[in-house]
Amino acid sequence: MTTATANASRWSRFRESFLWYSFKRDKVAIVSFVVFVLIAAAAFLAPLLAPHDPYDLATINIMNSELPPVWMDGSDPSFPLGTDAQGRDLLSTILYGTRVSLLIGFGAVILQAALGILFGLLAGYLGGRVDSILMRIADVQLSFSTLMVAIIVGAVFKASFGNLMFGEIAIYLLILIIGVAEWPQIARTVRASVLAEKKKEYVDAAKVMGYRTNRIMFRHILPNTLSPIFVIGTVQIANAIISEAALSFLGLGMPETQPSLGSLIKSGFDYIQSGSWWITLIPGLVLVVLVLVINLLGDWLRDVMNPRLYKG
């Protein structure tokens, strides 16, 4: 009963909030959000929606390879977007691949956020030596490009585990690599807002109340720094998806048996000259649209949540 009323008031509070108000007024944000939700829903419901199971090798027939989409001559109506070089249904493979890409994008950002928030809070709030050490580590980390680190780590793992084993752990490995490589972005943002927040009187008031340092950091300061974290987190999801696609395109990401959007693009790339453009172009289009709507949503969030703090 009480939880029901609490939920109701939370919902009505949301309905009255500036966030909802500005969302309603921003056509770009609405369209982006709808497109994103459609893509995400289709991806996560892939086992239900997809006409074929691209992971099931028994259903794949090599005779069906490189069939064009339905609107072209020589197509097969049971493969609406055509097939790839191995005879997998392209639509199903894209749905499953989008799922993999989104999983890696969100997973990597959750890892980034966990590391970035923890280190950013510690550096910003404790200051002094802790701050210098953590931020120097972040600087060093940023001076390597994500791709370079990923290529080295990926190559080492691939060499030591072999292709088969690598295929099984690839998704976790990618999350780990991209997450660890990009945490300083979030740590820096968090640190900057913590530095601003800790000078405010409510922090003094919390100290005067006799709260522990942990409590002040996580319960009092952290919620006040969430808006920039959301903004940068959204943009970072798009970045992580692109990083993953780039790695897969280079052959260091998801294996072709379990393709992400990037590895699909790569697998089609070899056939683009022989006229089978759809294997590369259609997943590429999906990737571009996905990254674009996430970035547009991030832009909108940035405008709404903190016009001053975060500049791309």
Place this chain on the structure above:
Amino acid sequence: MALLEVKNLDVRFAVRGGDLKALRKISFSLDKGERLGLVGESGAGKSVAAFSILNLIARPGYIAGGEILFEGKNLAAMSDRELRKIRGNRIAMIFQDPMMTLNPVLTIGNQMVEALKAHRRISTRAARQIALDRLKQVQIPSPDKRLDQYPHELSGGMRQRVIIAIALLLDPEIIIADEPTTALDVTIQAEIMALLLELCEQRNVALMLITHDLGVVSQVTQNMLVMYAGRIIEQGPTKEIINDAQHPYTQGLINALPQMGEPGRRLYQIPGAMPSLNRIPSGCPFHPRCQFATDLCKQEMPEYVTSGNVDVACHEVRKLIEEEQQQREMTS
């Protein structure tokens, strides 16, 4: 034994090129239920004094010497863990700006419950009940509604009431109020001051009121301290000091108060400004601004002399007192 006794407290700020002396040999005491005023211009060290009582001076500040005895235990030498049991629980503090003191992202109720839970083993339900009681005591309209509201939904006066309610939450023995009404408009100021006074009297809570408003000090407090450049220059019963200030600085502060009923009169100003901590004058720190200053004032820091019940640190006052004594001896 006094509830709080501060003895020769020295607070310094370690900066490049040496220590800045923010508080110099501060001594005073506070009894249970007593109301003590702490006045002085901006930069006199009032807020530093308040924070150092809770041993909460931020780096680079540190307590360089002296004792802060709360119920006989020295807060300056206590571990952080023991200090946390006292902060908020036994000694509470109210800040100047009610807009900034409450956490903007937590509801009033959550903040109050959290304060209770930090110091007592108590269920959320019981804590909310206590919070509601306190909100009723500070006379907030529809207190049950306020518990689920965020600070930005309340007016300045209401927020300061909430802050007083939070300060009273754990039944502290001492409340340190650092300019509690400065950020409010005049009518609300009077209401909040009256409320604070009433609650402190009711519960026998000692109040340390930091302000530069001598009007409030004279109405509310029993004793007062006047600070200048980190030093107490005059201390004693409020009535005696207000009616017959000894130190030229205190006299200046009192003269600087705007008077009603004399339209057109220029307001009095103490010439000059409070020296910054890295350029405190030699001898009596007030001498460059003092109309009675002599060569002695430039060289030597005055010791305290007692006149009536008031302690004053001023060479000229000492001279006057000595002359008076001589005259008395001559006539007798």
